[in-house]
Amino acid sequence: MGDISTHFNRQEFACRCGCGFAVVDKKLNEVLEDIRDYFAMPLIINSACRCAGYNQKIGGAKGSQHVLGMAADISIMNIHPDRVADYVEEVHKECSTGRYNSFTHIDVRNVVAHWDERS
């Protein structure tokens, strides 16, 4: 049992720079819970909340949804990132997705976008 929802703790969403920013969008949290239930495997949040300084430091997009606490880059144990993106696009049509080699970006911005950054 997590401290903000069934499977997640706020700390998992926290900005990795240590600034303490860890405000997670409720809708994003719900979608992640559904993904976690569907695949029934541990879901790892590689990066969720980012303060502006940290986002810039790691080369994140300007205006990134991560800065708003509305995005998460996730990977699921034993599940190919493509399958995660396919599932989200099929079931959570209101979510945006980004496909990367080792993780899936998911966000809950108002205007849906899908992109592919795999090499």
Ligand SMILES: [Zn+2]
């Ligand atoms: Zn930070």
Ligand SMILES: [Zn+2]
């Ligand atoms: Zn991302």
